[in-house]
């Protein structure tokens with residue numbers, strides 16, 4: 130039976146909303162999740178699943194490192210379908226000049242106490258024989274994880290439910306009020322705090338919020354058994370993820386336990402359409418051939434796209450909305466939302482509880498721009 134009011138209403142059951150619901154319910158709060166479509170029905174079911182430490186800014190570094198720790202803390206409880214595997218990541222230099230990026234990355238990881246090692250071209254090919262023979266080396270980060278993003282989201286939702294969170298699906302939120310979210314039918318779901326975790330659609334409820342859909346294409350490949358073993362990404366990938374870069378095709382290849390591999394990653398600001406553009410898929414495969422020449426012979430089983438929720442500052446927004454201290458924004462996770470979902474939930478829980486956060490919140494505090502819906 131539905132309650133008359135809740136401590137917290139969470140808008141959105143993507144991985145961020147589910148991570149928040151899990152942590153809030155685990156912290157003893159009464160929680161309702163309002164979702165218009167379904168658990169993991171938008172970006173969180175269209176992502177790759179690299180749960181890794183990302184170093185494109187100090188803020189992302191601290192949040193993603195915390196994110197990896199959070200997933201590791203849940204690892205013993207994860208069911209097989211989440212396909213959590215500590216594969217480690219190789220950040221590969223495309224040429225000698227990019228070895229400077231590899232060294233700089235090594236310095237940042239080591240300074241923060243994250244295990245990382247430079248491997249030369251010979252060692253790289255021993256680890257991954259399919260890589261092109263002229264690649265000069267890579268950074269090896271053994272602690273990075275690969276998992277299935279959609280299954281991981283469903284796991285977080287189920288766990289939140291088992292801790293007492295109520296999931297109301299379908300329930301589309303039309304606007305936010307000081308008493309709680311207002312649904313399409315006009316009813317207000319009463320809650321002391323509202324967490325806005327609506328992904329790229331968050332500006333529909335907070336007009337003026339600077340989050341845009343950033344489209345990414347993925348190809349699912351059906352390679353021969355044991356084709357690659359680690360999460361492979363080009364070291365230049367991070368430069369392409371900066372918010373100002375308009376059109377990016379970079380190499381990222383992710384093996385799954387099923388034997389399939391996911392190939393990404395592209396970034397485009399082309400609105401909310403999720404239509405697959407065959408030209409982009411062709412360019413993605415071309416870029417991949419630079420790193421894995423045999424990829425040209427591997428069948429492409431399926432292609433799709435997803436919309437990353439990209440904020441103008443290049444870091445997620447986690448914190449109270451200006452002038453609305455009981456509306457907490459948890460959005461704009463761009464390409465690191467799978468990594469940072471539980472971490473975001475823990476930070477949101479500390480905001481609601483008024484307890485010290487596990488990492489400094491300042492870089493993630495929403496600006497004064499968003500106004501009431």
Ligand SMILES: Cc1cc2nc3c(=O)[nH]c(=O)nc-3n(C[C@H](O)[C@H](O)[C@H](O)COP(=O)(O)OP(=O)(O)OC[C@H]3O[C@@H](n4cnc5c(N)ncnc54)[C@H](O)[C@@H]3O)c2cc1C
Pocket residue numbers: 140141142143144145146163164165166167168169170171172173174175176177178179180181278300301302303326327328329330331333334344345346347393394434435436437438459460461462463464465466467468469
């Ligand atoms: C191609 C691609 C590859 C990626 N790879 C990785 C990766 O390897 N590692 C990583 O960490 N991240 C990755 N990401 C990023 C990650 O997928 C996103 O950051 C994350 O999924 C965002 O989750 P979310 O919950 O904010 O959004 P969503 O998953 O979009 O969830 C938002 C939910 O809110 C609901 N909603 C919206 N409006 C309303 C409303 N008015 N009322 C009720 N419900 C509403 C929607 O229906 C939806 O279910 C990738 C993304 C893409 C596109």
